[in-house]
Amino acid sequence: MSRSDLSIDEVRKNQSTSREPPRKCGALDIVISRKMFAGVEGPLTVLRDISLTVQPGEFVCIVGGSGCGKTTFLRILAGLETEYEGCVRLDEQQIAGPDLNRGVVFQEHRLLPWLTVRDNVAFGLSRASSPERSGKVQHYLDLVGLRSFEREYPDRLSGGMSQRVAIARALAGCPEVLLLDEPFASLDALTRIRMQEELLRIWQAEQTTVVLVTHDIEEAVYLADRIVVMSPQPGTIRNLLPVDLPRPRERTSTEFSGIRRAVLDELLAHTVV
Ligand SMILES: Nc1ncnc2c1ncn2[C@@H]1O[C@H](COP(=O)(O)OP(=O)(O)OP(=O)(O)O)[C@@H](O)[C@H]1O
Numbered sequence: 001m002s003r004s005d006l007s008i009d010e011v012r013k014n015q016s017t018s019r020e021p022p023r024k025c026g027a028l029d030i031v032i033s034r035k036m037f038a039g040v041e042g043p044l045t046v047l048r049d050i051s052l053t054v055q056p057g058e059f060v061c062i063v064g065g066s067g068c069g070k071t072t073f074l075r076i077l078a079g080l081e082t083e084y085e086g087c088v089r090l091d092e093q094q095i096a097g098p099d100l101n102r103g104v105v106f107q108e109h110r111l112l113p114w115l116t117v118r119d120n121v122a123f124g125l126s127r128a129s130s131p132e133r134s135g136k137v138q139h140y141l142d143l144v145g146l147r148s149f150e151r152e153y154p155d156r157l158s159g160g161m162s163q164r165v166a167i168a169r170a171l172a173g174c175p176e177v178l179l180l181d182e183p184f185a186s187l188d189a190l191t192r193i194r195m196q197e198e199l200l201r202i203w204q205a206e207q208t209t210v211v212l213v214t215h216d217i218e219e220a221v222y223l224a225d226r227i228v229v230m231s232p233q234p235g236t237i238r239n240l241l242p243v244d245l246p247r248p249r250e251r252t253s254t255e256f257s258g259i260r261r262a263v264l265d266e267l268l269a270h271t272v273v
């Protein structure tokens with residue numbers, strides 16, 4: 001059974017059997033009427049009339065052309081952008097700034113080079129007691145398969161390993177929502193496929209809500225419960241496409257290809273040339 005087939009009650013019941021304390025999956029209620037930036041040629045409306053609800057435990061992918069506002073959208077969910085018209089709520093609480101209840105993974109891993117892998121994952125857990133902190137770090141390094149690298153420094157890791165550490169770091173704060181901005185864009189094709197499988201495994205193990213931005217349509221069809229297609233100038237939601245395929249998904253199946261084609265058609269229909 002895929003995660004998307006589970007009811008919220010079943011997800012919560014499964015949570016209570018995991019080794020970590022039960023995680024609360026976040027529900028996002030997003031209304032962004034307008035987000036503007038001061039451009040060199042005057043004010044620029046980057047996002048407009050966006051309305052989206054993300055269910056607890058849902059895996060949502062956002063696709064759209066370069067510059068259509070995907071990163072800005074994700075930064076608003078992360079609480080890194082707070083100047084906009086509208087309201088974004090996590091579990092009915094307005095998002096007013098960054099918080100551990102939202103873990104963020106960027107395209108580049110942003111690990112601190114002077115800290116070991118273990119200390120990078122522990123970064124941000126300063127409020128936890130020492131045993132709690134080391135328990136969490138071990139759990140998440142196990143989850144991403146990097147326990148044996150805990151004493152290494154980031155410059156000794158491959159790109160894929162570094163992104164796995166970044167995911168472990170984001171998860172260590174026990175976020176209700178995991179936000180990922182093109183996390184695998186810099187990886188080679190094979191590593192990227194492995195990382196997608198890894199991310200699905202982590203999502204199933206940790207049962208968190210995920211919002212992932214990608215340029216890669218196949219990645220979105222492989223991962224998502226729903227795909228949000230954005231169009232540019234100003235960035236807005238053009239369509240929401242459900243991916244009702246059981247997991248693990250077969251990338252070469254007719255159904256998979258059909259959904260990939262539908263997403264591509266949506267994107268091409270709204271491309272500004
Ligand atoms: N801090 C900023 N100040 C001014 N303009 C900005 C700022 N951040 C982003 N923009 C502009 O907002 C628009 C959307 O940028 P954003 O990075 O959100 O797009 P994107 O969809 O993530 O693009 P890409 O796919 O290339 O990563 C772009 O025109 C960009 O130049």
Ligand SMILES: [Mg+2]
Nearest residue numbers: 070071072181
């Ligand atoms: Mg971006």
